Amino acid sequence: MAPTPKGRATYHHGDLAAALVQTTLEIIDEVGVRGFSVAEAARRTCVSPGAPYRHFADRDALLAAAALEVSRRLRAIYLGSVADVGSAQERLAAVAGTFVRAAARYRGGLDILFAPGLRATHPELRDSSREFVDLLLPSAFEVVAPGEAAATAVALLDALHALARGYVAQLLEGKFGDPDDVVEEVAIRATRAARALVAGYGVPSGPVGEEGRDR
Amino acid sequence: MAPTPKGRATYHHGDLAAALVQTTLEIIDEVGVRGFSVAEAARRTCVSPGAPYRHFADRDALLAAAALEVSRRLRAIYLGSVADVGSAQERLAAVAGTFVRAAARYRGGLDILFAPGLRATHPELRDSSREFVDLLLPSAFEVVAPGEAAATAVALLDALHALARGYVAQLLEGKFGDPDDVVEEVAIRATRAARALVAGYGVPSGPVGEEGRDR
DNA sequence: CATTCAATGTATGAGCCTCTCACATCACTC
DNA sequence: GAGTGATGTGAGAGGCTCATACATTGAATG
Numbered sequence: 001m002a003p004t005p006k007g008r009a010t011y012h013h014g015d016l017a018a019a020l021v022q023t024t025l026e027i028i029d030e031v032g033v034r035g036f037s038v039a040e041a042a043r044r045t046c047v048s049p050g051a052p053y054r055h056f057a058d059r060d061a062l063l064a065a066a067a068l069e070v071s072r073r074l075r076a077i078y079l080g081s082v083a084d085v086g087s088a089q090e091r092l093a094a095v096a097g098t099f100v101r102a103a104a105r106y107r108g109g110l111d112i113l114f115a116p117g118l119r120a121t122h123p124e125l126r127d128s129s130r131e132f133v134d135l136l137l138p139s140a141f142e143v144v145a146p147g148e149a150a151a152t153a154v155a156l157l158d159a160l161h162a163l164a165r166g167y168v169a170q171l172l173e174g175k176f177g178d179p180d181d182v183v184e185e186v187a188i189r190a191t192r193a194a195r196a197l198v199a200g201y202g203v204p205s206g207p208v209g210e211e212g213r214d215r
Numbered sequence: 216m217a218p219t220p221k222g223r224a225t226y227h228h229g230d231l232a233a234a235l236v237q238t239t240l241e242i243i244d245e246v247g248v249r250g251f252s253v254a255e256a257a258r259r260t261c262v263s264p265g266a267p268y269r270h271f272a273d274r275d276a277l278l279a280a281a282a283l284e285v286s287r288r289l290r291a292i293y294l295g296s297v298a299d300v301g302s303a304q305e306r307l308a309a310v311a312g313t314f315v316r317a318a319a320r321y322r323g324g325l326d327i328l329f330a331p332g333l334r335a336t337h338p339e340l341r342d343s344s345r346e347f348v349d350l351l352l353p354s355a356f357e358v359v360a361p362g363e364a365a366a367t368a369v370a371l372l373d374a375l376h377a378l379a380r381g382y383v384a385q386l387l388e389g390k391f392g393d394p395d396d397v398v399e400e401v402a403i404r405a406t407r408a409a410r411a412l413v414a415g416y417g418v419p420s421g422p423v424g425e426e427g428r429d430r
Numbered sequence: 431c432a433t434t435c436a437a438t439g440t441a442t443g444a445g446c447c448t449c450t451c452a453c454a455t456c457a458c459t460c
Numbered sequence: 461g462a463g464t465g466a467t468g469t470g471a472g473a474g475g476c477t478c479a480t481a482c483a484t485t486g487a488a489t490g
Binding site: 010012037038039040049050053058059 | 446447448449450451455456457
């Protein structure tokens with residue numbers, strides 16, 4: 001049995017794992033995470049429904065691999081367009097805006113990157129975020145008041161991360177209207193909010209209490 | 216056919232819809248949204264697999280109903296423990312912390328409240344958030360500089376919303392360790408970050424920082 | 431009361447999906 | 461050129477969503 005595979009020249013695919021990840025991203029862009037199925041990915045890649053399981057333990061493993069790919073692309077975007085922004089303050093603020101714009105471009109990509117279940121069960125996804133933190137930490141240290149504990153810089157990054165993810169979520173669920181239409185405005189607003197956050201953590205006299213800022 | 220239903224005294228359940236919502240919340244607390252199935256909910260409620268579809272159009276509709284219930288409970292928490300906090304500044308900051316603490320208590324509940332697909336397709340979920348905004352808007356107006364446009368107050372609330380959701384997501388995915396262990400610390404950090412945000416939007420001379428837009 | 435009927439539950443099944451297992455095919459090594 | 465491990469195929473078990481036809485019942489109506 002096992003007739004020649006249809007839709008391909010050779011019996012073996014060549015690089016099925018990579019092809020599946022790519023196809024997965026495409027499917028998710030079209031129908032969302034919930035609409036995605038391993039079977040559909042196999043179909044579009046012209047392999048049998050069981051083939052993907054040679055490379056990925058289960059559906060979630062494939063999704064996680066796709067999410068990692070998204071993470072790599074985000075990193076590239078950061079390095080290409082934010083890393084060289086002048087001041088540390090503006091650099092950190094710009095990350096938030098850039099993140100929002102990337103969300104509009106990758107849509108479903110960010111859906112899986114932040115899918116609740118996936119991150120909880122696949123630590124490599126959290127690791128990929130940590131690498132991002134390492135990239136930004138120097139900037140955070142520059143911004144935080146000199147006497148502050150190192151933990152404050154990390155806390156600032158966590159806060160920025162939270163803020164950006166929250167904006168992305170609101171953008172993608174259509175809270176502000178069609179994502180394509182409002183992307184730029186939301187990005188600007190996210191940047192503005194990030195600036196406020198950065199300013200708050202930069203105050204010398206500890207956390208921003210009611211006393212922290214004058215005026 | 217149609218023998219007497221097993222596990223119940225009467226043929227009719229009484230209030231199947233409500234029971235299903237409750238059961239749904241329990242299941243999601245145990246196995247997450249992805250592990251949830253309408254069939255399992257029916258099983259635990261001792262009705263046939265088809266019965267839920269008399270009350271909910273499809274799986275997502277049941278999830279959305281459960282999410283709405285979560286939203287109601289959150290509202291109750293707010294009214295019971297935050298609404299009477301002294302200053303508007305502290306009130307807004309406290310919302311973030313309270314939200315984080317509620318997340319630890321309801322776990323999966325917040326997963327569905329913020330599930331990407333659901334909010335996009337079920338506007339009533341977004342409406343429920345909007346009601347929350349109405350509750351907080353007066354506080355936001357108090358905080359924002361007098362000359363500011365009304366939009367600034369709304370923008371502040373969006374930023375707070377984003378921030379809180381981001382912290383909740385990080386908490387629930389275990390980024391800081393076992394959620395139960397770190398809840399209080401994360402809540403405090405969220406509150407602090409929220410204070411920074413509020414302070415940033417309260418500065419009279421427009422948004423924080425210079426007019427330098429991000430690149 | 432008796433009857434009707436709309437609401438609610440059951441039974442059945444089609445179609446899809448995930449994941450497994452035995453077997454086929456192929457690239458590579460010795 | 462035979463052996464071997466990696467990769468793909470086919471078949472199928474078991475679960476799920478949802479549609480459809482039928483059963484049961486409480487409540488309204490006469």
